[in-house]
Amino acid sequence: MGQETANQTWVNEFILLGLSSDWGTEVFLFVLILAMYVVTVVGNSLIILLIRLDSRLHTPMYFFLSGLSLVDLSYGNSIAPQMLVHFVSAQKLIPFHSCVLQLYVSLALGGSEFFLLGAMSYDRYVAVCHPLHYTVIMDRGLCLRLAASCLVAGFLNSLMETIITFRLPLCHNVINHFACETLAVLRLACVDISFNKVMVAISGFLVIMLPCSMTLFSYAHIVTAILRIRSTQGRHKAFGTCASHLTMVCMCFGASIFTYLGPRSASSTDQEKMVALFYAVGAPMLNPVIYSLRNKEVMAALRKLVEKFR
Template sequence: MGQGNKTQTGVNEFILLGLSSDWGTQVFLFVLILAMYLVTIVGNFLILLLIRLDSRLHTPMYFFLSVLSLVDLCYTNSFAPQMLAHLLSVQKSIPFMSCVLQLYISLSLGGSEFFLLGAMAYDRYVAVCHPLHYTVIMHGGLCLGLAAGCLVVGFVNSLMQTIITFRLPLCHNVINHFACEILAVLRLACVDISFNKVMVAISGFLLIMLPFSLVLFSYGRIVAAVLHLRSSQGRSKAFGTCASHLTVVCMCFGATIFTYLRPRSASSVEEEKTVALVYAVVAPMLNPLIYSLRNKEVMAALHKVLEKFRGKG
């Protein structure tokens, strides 16, 4: 168990309790998570490859999608390999500095993804509401600036949160989670963490609710514009273009709002782990499936690449 009364400077490693202590359950979870992890790697890599190879996908919408796929790849790799190894291990330990790095990377990429979803919503708003000026407004410089800004905000916020979290004195080193997640690490502190809770709440509001508000505003304007279209075919096409993005938005924002912006309770720890698992493993796996299966342009690009390989074969 934990190393009682040891402070942060005396902790060399952390012990992760993981998702379950039952061996049969751990084996089942290993097979399930491994399958989802492989689908995540293949799916997101395929999205990146298709966007790179097909010139028809060299548009702002697919630029943001490629950045999202890259973020998802890095995010799931910060959790999944360690989780898989621990599911088949008796001792689920992680070195102190590896825990710090994992927390920093996961917070950085998670925060960046929220703002990327906001940028993607703005892109769809411009495409639907200002189609004649779309290429002028969403020029290359703006797209690069928005993507870079999303990453910078995520990494700066994460640096602040990581520093103030690991400066706390820690009473023990047993983390009731499958990874070094900020709320789980804060529970190890020997001192009052009211300031940290306030900072997490402020950070959650800025990184979750601000882009979520942008998404709601963008899609509110989109719905209003689409409903004024005379052509039912035009309305169907406009809604179809946005449906995939809305599915991803509901999944990502719903999971994080449930975890970070709801009242705490003693029974919420296991629920937090379940929701974190959805966001860390399930969401990165579903994103490429949602965007590819519901997107005719991506499927056309895939067929084109497959035809080339068949022709060479």
């Protein structure tokens, strides 16, 4: 498992405890997670394909949606396949370098998703509050810069968090989690981790609260603008353009704020697992479902694609 030096274990592989030690429960979870993973892959791939093929969807809103689908697809692929293998494996092992890579990639994609949701809220703000200047403000160059900034911010934050996590000497190699997650790995350290916890808290606060603040600012102006619309039909149409995005924002930011910024409890480890599971397979699966079922343009593009192959 590793070399011991001065009562410290330099780990070369980890054991993941997973979600359950009961075989029947693990079989059930395997079937459930597999079904959710298939929906995630098919749904997000289909969203990306539809936006690519249908010229009516070549707008800033769908540009960011395709980016969100790509991030969700990648996020699911960084964790779900390993989970599925471990559900049916006697030994749940993951090599050290694979653990580092998984932590880095999942953190980077998770952070990028939050920033993308913030960028999407700005896009909705411009669409509702400045409709006549929408195409001028949200040009291709700005969209690309916003998307690139979201990815850079997510990956830089992840790099910092990954470095301060794995630079610590580890006394154990058993991770009480189904994946390599920051707090779960920090608990293996042989030294005091107070500084690391503070840095992780600051990092989480910035990654969550910066895009959340942008979202709140945008929707405060959006709601004000919608209330000024005199016709009921106009208000419904304006709100309809934001409904899907607002649903995703409430789910993602709500779960994160409750978990990482809320009060800690004795069951915090189980709570961390449940929220990590939601982000690994739940949110990536729900994204295409929410945006396809609530969006007439996406459904129209899907029908057009189906008719083409009949």
